[in-house]
Amino acid sequence: MTLEEARExxxxxxxxxxxxxxxxxxxMEPPAEFIRDGYEGSGKLEGKVAIVTGGDSGIGRAAAVHFxxxxxxxxxMYLDEEEDAEKTAEMIEDEGQEALTIDGDxxxxxxxxxAVEEVIEEFGDLNVLVNNAAVxxxxxxxxxxxxEQWEETFATNIHGYFYMTKAALPHLEDGDTVINTTSVNAFEGNDFLVDYSTTKGAIVAxxxxxxxxxxxxxxxxxxVAPGPIWTPLIPATIGDFDPEAVAEFGQDVPMGRPGQPSELGPAYVYLACEDSSYMSGQTLHLNGGSIVGG
Structure with missing residues (x-):
């Protein structure tokens, strides 16, 4: 998808x-794009094993397919969206790689x-953990x-990151990576997503x-701190509150549009591979041009 096609x-x-x-x-209408046809892999993660939570759709699927x-x-890893997860697995296998789907909370x-033990048993190794699942x-x-909402948001968005990282760490070695998905809301705040934004700030820390x-x-x-990205979470959250607001999603950023998951996938590759070997504790801001601190 070209930039003009993304705008359209x-x-x-x-x-x-x-x-x-x-x-x-x-x-979703229209469907999202997960990887650009012109994206050419160059073996940056050859021989590596990755886990992506929330990998069935959206940003997680984009990261998985780029990997x-x-x-x-x-x-x-996914909650219960089996059809979406199987589609992601099919896309991974179409790239000539092995896929494993694991459902759970x-x-x-x-x-x-x-889940981590299952990955080790299946692949014999673990090199990249992407914490991405969110509500x-x-x-x-x-x-x-x-x-209950406050506690559930924290349980998924930050407790889950802690649990996954704690389970993965004994298997990670020199050169391996953890990549967390935070949000522009951690830096700007969001008046109608207070609990979500708070958890995203916790992820930064x-x-x-x-x-x-x-x-x-x-x-x-x-x-990675995404801005407005066209994923199923948008019609399922903003759309559930006000379907009309979905049509205006992302128009308030300088670029005037939401991003596609395909525009984030390469950022996860960069953080997972040796290209970012002198980078840790840092944030990649992919948010349509919004200027934020941190």
Missing amino acids: KAEEIEPQQQDRQPGVEGE AREGADVAV VRDSAFCQA QVVKTELTDITD FTRSLSQQLAPEGIRVNQ
Whole structure:
């Protein structure tokens, strides 16, 4: 997809909603793009093994498919979106790499431990962990956020990152990487996503602190901070609150449009491979031109 095609696709987004999280790719209109036809792999991750949580769709699928094009085998972790996960696995295999799908809830520490063990048993190694699974619920008033919603958002968006990283660390070695997905909202705030934005801020601190702890071992920890990206989470969250608002999604950034997952995939490759060998504790901001601190 060219930049002009990306702009045209953004204009095709109409009011829509989905009634469950994290949403389903097949119900999105227009469908998202995950990797550009012209993206040529060059073996940057040849022989590597990666885990991507929330890898069934959206940004997670883009990271997984880009990893595969660069030569990695990929384990795709997902909640219960089996059809989307199988499609991601098919795309990985179309790149000539092996795929493993694992369904379960990253809010469960025991599941995270078992999932990592399954990856080690299947592939015999682990080199890249992408913490990406997330939930968000639109609430315009703090008092409308229930205790249960607050706790669930934290359980998925930051506790799950901790559980997965804790399980993966014994298998990571010098040169391996952890990549966390935070958000532009961690730096700008968001008045209708207070709990979500708070967890994304926690991810920033988690990334920076862990990077310092693991630097002596040669394990790098970085993060990607997406802006508005066209993923199933948008019609499933913003659309659930106001279907009309989906048609205007991303228009408030300088570039005037939402990004495609395909525009983020190469950033995950960069952080996973040796190209970023002198980079840890840092953030890549892919947000349509918004200027943020940090």
